[in-house]
Amino acid sequence: DSGVTQTPKHLITATGQRVTLRCSPRSGDLSVYWYQQSLDQGLQFLIQYYNGEERAKGNILERFSAQQFPDLHSELNLSSLELGDSALYFCASSVGASGGDTQYFGPGTRLTVL
Amino acid sequence: SQELEQSPQSLIVQEGKNLTINCTSSKTLYGLYWYKQKYGEGLIFLMMLQKGGEEKSHEKITAKLDEKKQQSSLHITASQPSHAGIYLCGAYVLSNDYKLSFGAGTTVTVRA
Numbered sequence: 001d002s003g004v005t006q007t008p009k010h011l012i013t014a015t016g017q018r019v020t021l022r023c024s025p026r027s028g029d030l031s032v033y034w035y036q037q038s039l040d041q042g043l044q045f046l047i048q049y050y051n052g053e054e055r056a057k058g059n060i061l062e063r064f065s066a067q068q069f070p071d072l073h074s075e076l077n078l079s080s081l082e083l084g085d086s087a088l089y090f091c092a093s094s095v096g097a098s099g100g101d102t103q104y105f106g107p108g109t110r111l112t113v114l
Numbered sequence: 115s116q117e118l119e120q121s122p123q124s125l126i127v128q129e130g131k132n133l134t135i136n137c138t139s140s141k142t143l144y145g146l147y148w149y150k151q152k153y154g155e156g157l158i159f160l161m162m163l164q165k166g167g168e169e170k171s172h173e174k175i176t177a178k179l180d181e182k183k184q185q186s187s188l189h190i191t192a193s194q195p196s197h198a199g200i201y202l203c204g205a206y207v208l209s210n211d212y213k214l215s216f217g218a219g220t221t222v223t224v225r226a
Contacts, residue, residue, distance in 0.1 A: 002156065033214075043157075043202065043216040058213050090156060102147065103204075103214060105157040 003027065004106035006091050012112045018079040021109045025072055025093030031055065032074040033094070033103060034066055038087040049074055050097040078111070086113045117141055117207050120217035127193050128225050135220045137203030139184040144206040146186045148177050151200040151219070160188075160201075190222075198224045 003026035013019055025032050034046040036059075045058035049068035060066075063081075068074040078085060088108045094101035119138045127133045137146065145164050149157040161170045166181025174191045190197050200219045207215050 002159070004156075042218045043204075045213040045215070048213070056213055088154065092157075102159055102162055104159060105149070107156040108154075110154065 002104040002106065004091060004093050004104050006089075006106035006109050008109060009107065010110050010112075012114065013081060014114055015081055015083060017081050017113075018077065019081065019111065021076040021078070021089055021091075021111075023074045023076070023091030023093075023106060025074070025091075026104055029093035029095050029104075030072065031094045031097055031101070031103075032068055032072070033092040034060075034074070034076050035090040035092065035105075036087045037090060037108075041087075043090075046076070055097055081113045083113050086111055117215045118203055118205055118217035120201075120203055120220050122220060123218070124221040124223070126223045126225060129194060130192050133190050133193055133222065135188045135201050135203075135222075137186045137188070137205075137217050139205055139207055141184070141207040143179075143181070143184050146177075146179050147204040147214070148186070148188050149202045149204060151202060153200065157202065193222075193224050195224050195226065198222055 005024045007022045030051045033048045037043045046060040047066050048056040052068050063079050066076045090108045091106045092103040094103045121136050147162050148160040151157045161177050163179035169178045176189045179186045200221050202219045204214050204216045
């Protein structure tokens with residue numbers, strides 16, 4: 001158990017819909033990262049938040065957005081969902097803001113868009 | 115193209131035999147991480163290497179970092195069924211985006 005929790009574990013929805021994924025980091029970690037893992041793209045970094053502020057942006061679509069709240073939990077919002085958004089979405093956390101910190105991953109949310 | 119190339123893509127090993135996975139970067143590495151993933155589950159942190167020549171071991175798993183070659187290897191000795199899974203290397207590479215990049219993964223199957 002990494003100490004990172006994600007909910008829900010599974011999510012099935014239809015195209016065009018909007019969903020919210022939730023992540024709670026390990027106790028003491030200030031950074032939260034979101035990743036998308038699909039068979040064709042592998043594990044792709046989406047976005048990082050550090051202590052409530054956006055820190056780094058990766059391959060995140062405009063239809064996707066995220067935020068980190070004062071209690072440090074984070075939410076990833078996916079809207080206007082397409083079939084290609086079906087993937088595993090992981091949250092990870094680390095102590096600091098910069099590279100070099102070990103990232104600990106949550107169990108993931110499997111999103112299926114029908 | 116992947117910034118981190120892993121080889122082999124998959125391998126099957128007889129229980130009790132050794133195996134090695136390689137991870138090579140096309141750019142300068144700043145920290146190399148090894149994770150293990152069971153299919154459809156989260157990534158489990160194995161170890162991190164930061165300095166050239168560094169070698170770390172945990173139980174029967176050893177990882178080394180060759181800074182000159184921008185390469186890391188993961189070696190499992192006397193493999194067991196519990197070693198089965200997908201092994202991913204991740205690294206902060208010298209690029210415009212300071213992010214953790216991952217290889218495509220190596221799927222390890224251990225046959226009894």
